[in-house]
Each structure stands twice: as C-alpha cells, then as structure tokens.
Amino acid sequence: MSDFKPTVQLTQDQIDFYHREGYLVLDSITTLDEIAWMRDVYDRIFEQKAGREEGNQFDLAGTDEEGKREALPQILAPSKYAPELKEGLYRVNTAHIAKQLLGSLATVGGDHAIFKPAGYGAATPWHQDEAYWNPMMTYNSFSLWLPLQEATLENGCLWFVPRSHNWEVQPHHCINNDPRIHGLEIDAIDASMAVACPIPAGGCTIHHNRTAHYAGANTSTTPRRALIVGCGMPATHRETPRAFYWNERKETPREARAKVAEAKAQA
Ligand code: NI
16 A cells, blocks of 8 residues: 555535536646656556457557557556556545545546557547446446546547436447447437536546546647546446447457456466
C-alpha cells in the first residue's frame, strides 16, 4: 500500500451534481509529477503490447489483425502489467472519491487504458459502459477517466449526455456492425445536449455506468493517453433478466487469444 493520504474532498455541490447529471469534472486529483511518471509507465506497456497473448491488449476500434496499424489500442488491467500503477496518489484519491459518491462499501475495481495515437487515433463512439458488462447483474458504479496530459477537443476529451444515467441500457452494436471489433456503439442517440469536458493534466472526469459518453478522434500532433479506473458498490444479482445480444454476437481475435491462453494455463 502507498503512504499517500487523500488530498481531494468533494463538496456537497459536486456530490449532488454527480447524482443529478451522471458525471463530474475534477480539475486536479494528482500532481503533474505523478502524471509524468505514469506517462512513462503507460508508454512502456503499450510499447510492449503487454497482455496481448492473454487477450488483454487489442484494437478497440479495429479488426485487430497481427501487424495491422491499430485505430485505438487498448490494454485491460494495465496495473497487472505495471503494478506500480496501484501505488499512486491518484489511486488513493480515487478510492476516497468512490466512498464519497457511492458509499462506504465502494471499492476500486478494474482498470483499463485507451491510447489515441496522434493524428489518426479513432473516435470512441457513443456508448454506455454497462453495455459491455454482465446483463445478470445490477451495478452502482462509475468510471474515473484520467488523461495523462491535458484532454482537449482536438485530442479526444470526453463528452457526456447529461442525465443519461437515468436511461436503461440502450441497444448497442459492434462498431461498423463488424463482430470482429470489440468496441460498442449505441444504436441511436440524441446527442444535441452533449457536453464536452476538456480538462488539464492531473484532472479527471467521472461518469456513472449508464451515462452515455463519447470521445472524438485525435487530430492533434501528440498522443492522447487515458487511464480509466472503475469503482463501485458490490454488484447484485438482477431480479429481472435481460440479454445483451450485441455481446453474444461478437467474434473478436481478442476473445480467441484469451481462450487459448486460458486453455494453456489449465493444461
Ligand atoms: Ni466508456
């Protein structure tokens, strides 16, 4: 465990805003020194394509063939490949924020990393995070999105539809309707009320598991790195069943690699 003490205390206005609007913007949850350190760690694991064999490194927005230029490289569980990522001040503040927003039983869960290459990193289409998850469970959670440089309109900051966390999970489909692509896109959305959330380095955005969100392509000359940390109350089993058929249709190379790695581990 790290020795850091939380340095962020949310105001009641911020807590109320999150519950009313389904998202929150914080200008600073860690230091610029820590962000610079994290950027080095992050670049190292993307350079290594850490987790590729296990299906944890893949192209979120492309067909993910070996050797093909990736539209939107992603790593699931980056802190598995760089455990030092669990030691930062941002992590201590994230855990503290989770308890303030969700309750004392809220904990930090999984993390993932989305890298938007300079000049060609693809847009992340509109989606609700819960659409990726287990349809048999009920969630009360959020994703904390921490860019490792400033996030701007040009490099792909997040956009939210305010109050969309009150929606049910909407129908989604694989990007381009291609079952080889992991990334999901909501079938239909009115994004006319969407709010763009540019933030300085060290800041973050927070969104509920049902809040509709989007990030533009990276048209800037520098990479856009983002680390996403999930936090939640313990998930519970649903009374009423539902099916996320868009996930059942997927046939991604990522999943194929994960199955091979699992079989190897059991052999
Ligand atoms: Ni998302």
